[in-house]
Amino acid sequence: MAFVCWFSLYLVGFLHRTQLAVAQHDDRSTMLALKKELQVPEWSANDTDYCSWTGVQCSSNRSMVEKLDLSHHELRGNVTLASELRALKWLDLSFNNFHGPIPPAFGNLSELEFLDLTWNNFDNSIPPELGSIKNLIYLNLSYNSLTGRIPDELQSLKSIQDFQISGNSLNGSIPYWVGNLSNLRVFSAYENKLGGKIPENLGSVSDLQLLNLHSNQLEGPIPKSIFASGKLEVLVLTLNKLTGNLPESVGNCKGLSSIRIGDNMLIGSIPKAIGNISSLTYFEADNNNLSGEIVAEFSKCSNLTLLNLAFNGFTGTIPPELGELMNLQELIVSGNSLFGEIPKSIIGCGNLNKLDLSNNRFNGTIPKDLCGAPRLQYLLLSQNSIRGEIPHEIGNCAKLLELQLGSNYLTGTIPPEIGWIENLQIALNLSFNHLQGPLPSELGKLDKLVSLDVSNNQLSASIPSAFKGMMSLIEVNFSNNLISGQIPIFGPFQKSLKSSFAGNKGLCGEPLGSSCGNSFGPNNGGYHHKVSYKIILAVIGSGLAVFIAVIVVVFLFMMREKQEKAAQAAGIAEDGAANPPEVTAGHIFVESLRQAIDFDAAVKATLKESNKLSIGTFSTVYKAVMPSGMILSVKRLESVDRTVSHHQSKMIRELERLGKLYHDNLMRPIGFIIYEEIVLLLHDYVPNGTLAQLLHDSTMKIEYEPDWPKRLSIAIGVAEGLAFLHQVAIIHLDISSGNILLDANSKPLVGEIEISKLLDPSRGTASISAVAGSFGYIPPEYAYTMQVTAPGNVYSYGVVLLEILTTRLPVDEAFGEGIDLVKWVHGAPARGETPEQILDAKLSTVSFAWRREMLAVLKVALLCTDSTPAKRPKLKKVVEMLQEIKQS
Ligand SMILES: *[C@@H]1O[C@H](CO)[C@@H](O)[C@H](O)[C@H]1NC(C)=O
Ligand SMILES: *[C@@H]1O[C@H](CO)[C@@H](O)[C@H](O)[C@H]1NC(C)=O
Ligand SMILES: *[C@@H]1O[C@H](CO)[C@@H](O)[C@H](O)[C@H]1NC(C)=O
Ligand SMILES: *[C@@H]1O[C@H](CO)[C@@H](O)[C@H](O)[C@H]1NC(C)=O
Ligand SMILES: *[C@@H]1O[C@H](CO)[C@@H](O)[C@H](O)[C@H]1NC(C)=O
Numbered sequence: 001m002a003f004v005c006w007f008s009l010y011l012v013g014f015l016h017r018t019q020l021a022v023a024q025h026d027d028r029s030t031m032l033a034l035k036k037e038l039q040v041p042e043w044s045a046n047d048t049d050y051c052s053w054t055g056v057q058c059s060s061n062r063s064m065v066e067k068l069d070l071s072h073h074e075l076r077g078n079v080t081l082a083s084e085l086r087a088l089k090w091l092d093l094s095f096n097n098f099h100g101p102i103p104p105a106f107g108n109l110s111e112l113e114f115l116d117l118t119w120n121n122f123d124n125s126i127p128p129e130l131g132s133i134k135n136l137i138y139l140n141l142s143y144n145s146l147t148g149r150i151p152d153e154l155q156s157l158k159s160i161q162d163f164q165i166s167g168n169s170l171n172g173s174i175p176y177w178v179g180n181l182s183n184l185r186v187f188s189a190y191e192n193k194l195g196g197k198i199p200e201n202l203g204s205v206s207d208l209q210l211l212n213l214h215s216n217q218l219e220g221p222i223p224k225s226i227f228a229s230g231k232l233e234v235l236v237l238t239l240n241k242l243t244g245n246l247p248e249s250v251g252n253c254k255g256l257s258s259i260r261i262g263d264n265m266l267i268g269s270i271p272k273a274i275g276n277i278s279s280l281t282y283f284e285a286d287n288n289n290l291s292g293e294i295v296a297e298f299s300k301c302s303n304l305t306l307l308n309l310a311f312n313g314f315t316g317t318i319p320p321e322l323g324e325l326m327n328l329q330e331l332i333v334s335g336n337s338l339f340g341e342i343p344k345s346i347i348g349c350g351n352l353n354k355l356d357l358s359n360n361r362f363n364g365t366i367p368k369d370l371c372g373a374p375r376l377q378y379l380l381l382s383q384n385s386i387r388g389e390i391p392h393e394i395g396n397c398a399k400l401l402e403l404q405l406g407s408n409y410l411t412g413t414i415p416p417e418i419g420w421i422e423n424l425q426i427a428l429n430l431s432f433n434h435l436q437g438p439l440p441s442e443l444g445k446l447d448k449l450v451s452l453d454v455s456n457n458q459l460s461a462s463i464p465s466a467f468k469g470m471m472s473l474i475e476v477n478f479s480n481n482l483i484s485g486q487i488p489i490f491g492p493f494q495k496s497l498k499s500s501f502a503g504n505k506g507l508c509g510e511p512l513g514s515s516c517g518n519s520f521g522p523n524n525g526g527y528h529h530k531v532s533y534k535i536i537l538a539v540i541g542s543g544l545a546v547f548i549a550v551i552v553v554v555f556l557f558m559m560r561e562k563q564e565k566a567a568q569a570a571g572i573a574e575d576g577a578a579n580p581p582e583v584t585a586g587h588i589f590v591e592s593l594r595q596a597i598d599f600d601a602a603v604k605a606t607l608k609e610s611n612k613l614s615i616g617t618f619s620t621v622y623k624a625v626m627p628s629g630m631i632l633s634v635k636r637l638e639s640v641d642r643t644v645s646h647h648q649s650k651m652i653r654e655l656e657r658l659g660k661l662y663h664d665n666l667m668r669p670i671g672f673i674i675y676e677e678i679v680l681l682l683h684d685y686v687p688n689g690t691l692a693q694l695l696h697d698s699t700m701k702i703e704y705e706p707d708w709p710k711r712l713s714i715a716i717g718v719a720e721g722l723a724f725l726h727q728v729a730i731i732h733l734d735i736s737s738g739n740i741l742l743d744a745n746s747k748p749l750v751g752e753i754e755i756s757k758l759l760d761p762s763r764g765t766a767s768i769s770a771v772a773g774s775f776g777y778i779p780p781e782y783a784y785t786m787q788v789t790a791p792g793n794v795y796s797y798g799v800v801l802l803e804i805l806t807t808r809l810p811v812d813e814a815f816g817e818g819i820d821l822v823k824w825v826h827g828a829p830a831r832g833e834t835p836e837q838i839l840d841a842k843l844s845t846v847s848f849a850w851r852r853e854m855l856a857v858l859k860v861a862l863l864c865t866d867s868t869p870a871k872r873p874k875l876k877k878v879v880e881m882l883q884e885i886k887q888s
């Protein structure tokens with residue numbers, strides 16, 4: 001079969017060449033060869049009518065291909081042949097799995113105007129030959145693995161309008177000639193390793209509309225030239241090392257809607273000319289060294305939606321004119337030296353959603369009609385010098401999710417109306433103020449609140465037992481007040497640290513450890529005696545229990561050994577009777593292990609029921625102890641069609657290739673054995689079972705240990721293993737928690753990677769129905785595509801993530817008829833359930849940090865399990881997102 005395939009390819013190539021030599025009239029032979037090479041699934045119909053194949057458009061005389069759109073097909077292979085379609089004007093290969101260098105032969109496509117290679121794995125440097133595509137207008141190489149510098153040969157692309165190379169690892173600097181490209185409209189090179197200065201002529205001879213260079217290592221000033229034509233619409237320079245001012249000439253660009261220059265080292269003040277930019281919608285300049293006052297001219301930008309000036313050196317007051325900004329949704333000025341009143345006018349911004357004034361020197365009071373801004377969700381005023389009382393009207397802020405008033409000079413009592421802010425859930429922080437009086441029992445109504453901090457005030461009386469209504473609480477802090485009486489018996493309270501209640505003289509009960517009884521009575525000493533007596537008894541008792549347990553275990557062990565010996569004797573007798581099968585082929589890829597592995601012992605191990613470790617979709621796994629003492633896991637392939645053993649040499653090549661693929665999170669084969677029609681794959685033995693067992697098998701966990709960091713590490717490891725597979729263009733056919741093994745350190749190893757190479761229906765080595773994967777993990781599109789794809793793998797991985805987050809099975813009758821884990825989680829908002837009701841509460845209620853991480857991972861899982869394959873992130877991206885969650 002393999003030979004036939006190879007032969008037919010050869011034949012096509014041969015025909016193709018002869019035809020080219022005879023007559024160069026049409027692209028038929030090239031298209032047929034491309035079809036063979038790329039195996040485009042939709043290209044199966046009429047061979048003579050290639051102009052009607054999906055994604056193909058021909059010239060008017062229907063012979064030359066002018067447009068080829070092969071995007072979103074998970075294609076791989078050698079696409080060099082496309083360079084022979086000489087009339088091609090449009091080539092779109094985006095969203096596939098092409099890898100290796102970009103074919104230099106594309107430089108021969110002299111008619112090409114549009115080239116899109118985004119979202120592949122092209123590596124190496126950009127071929128200089130692309131510079132000879134003289135007619136090129138659109139060049140998009142974003143999201144590949146390109147390295148090296150931007151080649152100078154591209155300066156001959158005089159017609160280029162859109163030049164996009166983002167999301168690669170390009171280094172060196174942005175060449176000066178980019179500024180000489182007179183038709184350039186879009187230049188996007190973000191997320192690379194570009195250094196040096198932005199060319200000071202960039203945009204000087206063209207109508208630059210979009211410049212996006214964020215996340216590089218660019219230095220020097222923002223060149224004035226980019227504003228020269230006045231046509232700039234989007235400017236993104238975030239996360240670089242830029243210095244100098246924001247040029248006054250920015251005001252030339254009336255159509256500039258987005259200015260994002262945060263996380264640089266910019267100095268100086270914001271030019272007043274900013275007010276001329278009537279389209280300005282986003283202005284983000286946080287984390288720089290900008291200074292001076294916040295210019296009132298921002299108020300002329302009537303579409304301004306986001307103004308973020310946080311963590312700079314701004315002084316003065318907030319100009320009241322900003323209140324004219326009817327579209328303003330977020331005003332973020334934290335971490336500056338601003339002072340004065342909280343401008344009442346801002347309340348007039350009817351769309352205000354977030355007001356973050358924290359970490360400044362504001363020294364006014366909280367305005368009464370604050371919630372004139374009906375959409376306000378985040379009110380962050382902590383670490384200022386705000387005086388006066390908290391107005392009762394705060395209860396009108398019905399949409400508030402987070403209220404931060406800590407570290408100010410607030411006086412008076414806590415208004416009970418705060419208890420009416422039903423949505424308050426992220427935090428209520430009133431700490432480090434001068435608040436007095438009792439804790440209002442109304443706060444007990446805040447049943448979504450996660451974090452409550454009233455520490456370091458002069459609050460008195462007792463903690464109302466109504467606080468037991470705050471069912472979502474994880475973090476509390478009542479310390480350093482004048483609170484007295486008994487701490488109510490309420491899980492979140494007793495689970496807190498002592499320090500959360502410390503510094504209140506009259507407070508007693510758990511977790512403080514001070515009894516609330518008559519603490520001066522004569523019984524006090526007696527009580528202590530009793531306690532120590534009890535402790536001693538308990539210690540003796542448990543010692544006895546341990547002793548008995550040891551005896552029992554030893555006894556059981558001895559029994560077991562006896563039984564095993566008997567069973568072994570029987571097994572040997574059986575084998576003797578049935579004649580041990582003869583091994584016809586076998587190979588160990590890892591040289592150093594060859595001595596330690598005995599083929600016959602491995603075969604014998606699979607004949608004994610008691611060695612069985614697990615049964616999967618495609619295989620049964622056995623434990624095999626070698627005479628050398630080495631322990632192997634031996635996988636006996638179940639649904640191996642005859643074709644596999646008939647394709648032995650091909651299979652062996654595939655296995656050897658996999659054996660060489662080394663990644664920390666992949667379970668690679670170390671060898672194989674073939675006897676009769678049976679294939680055994682050998683792997684290292686992994687002692688800790690599977691992820692499925694860890695999550696769902698109650699016999700595996702002696703005592704349930706909530707350990708979110710361990711689960712997060714497992715999730716990241718699995719994603720890394722799968723991302724690596726995709727990088728080498730291997731699609732996994734059966735991702736499930738049952739195929740993820742855990743080693744002695746709970747490091748995850750993705751198993752069953754061979755299956756994709758051994759059972760590939762597109763190569764005729766298995767039936768399609770055999771490769772759907774495991775129930776509950778199968779992506780919805782599989783029903784009509786019948787193909788497991790990279791986005792399909794992302795979906796299955798998303799299901800594993802949901803299992804990790806919820807500790808629930810992918811399919812469970814409890815979800816209701818026809819509803820699996822994915823549908824159940826996606827349906828939570830519609831059912832009016834909060835994330836808390838979805839996450840495993842044993843983990844999410846342990847700490848605020850765990851909960852936050854779990855919510856962030858939940859977002860990733862929802863993206864991965866999106867029903868539209870194209871909307872799912874790539875695994876490489878998933879790894880990045882998860883690592884970011886772990887680090888923050
Ligand atoms: C078809 O038209 C193209 C130009 O559009 C020309 O180059 C080619 O020679 C024509 N082919 C035939 C077979 O006429
Ligand atoms: C293939 O397409 C060509 C051109 O449209 C048509 O003449 C021919 O009959 C088709 N062949 C088959 C087998 O459908
Ligand atoms: C791809 O095919 C071309 C010929 O069409 C050949 O020159 C080139 O070496 C091949 N590239 C790879 C990576 O196999
Ligand atoms: C481009 O085409 C010419 C002539 O057809 C050929 O000699 C050359 O090798 C091609 N260039 C590449 C990079 O394939
Ligand atoms: C690549 O850039 C072109 C314009 O240069 C654009 O039309 C295309 O949508 C981009 N591709 C992707 C996948 O964003």
Ligand SMILES: *[C@@H]1O[C@H](CO)[C@@H](O)[C@H](O)[C@H]1NC(C)=O
Pocket residue numbers: 147148149171172
């Ligand atoms: C740029 O990247 C290439 C290839 O990754 C590397 O060899 C070279 O040293 C890098 N140059 C600089 C200046 O970092």
Ligand SMILES: *[C@@H]1O[C@H](CO)[C@@H](O)[C@H](O)[C@H]1NC(C)=O
Pocket residue numbers: 176177180
């Ligand atoms: C860019 O254009 C200017 C003026 O046309 C010219 O002097 C300069 O040499 C050009 N630079 C490059 C690198 O092409």
Ligand SMILES: *[C@@H]1O[C@H](CO)[C@@H](O)[C@H](O)[C@H]1NC(C)=O
Pocket residue numbers: 278279280303
């Ligand atoms: C403000 O935004 C609206 C809606 O996007 C748009 O129609 C309008 O032109 C913008 N105003 C200015 C001054 O750009």
Ligand SMILES: *[C@@H]1O[C@H](CO)[C@@H](O)[C@H](O)[C@H]1NC(C)=O
Pocket residue numbers: 339340363364
């Ligand atoms: C607020 O602080 C500023 C600057 O320190 C000062 O001039 C002003 O008088 C203060 N306002 C009040 C009401 O204390």
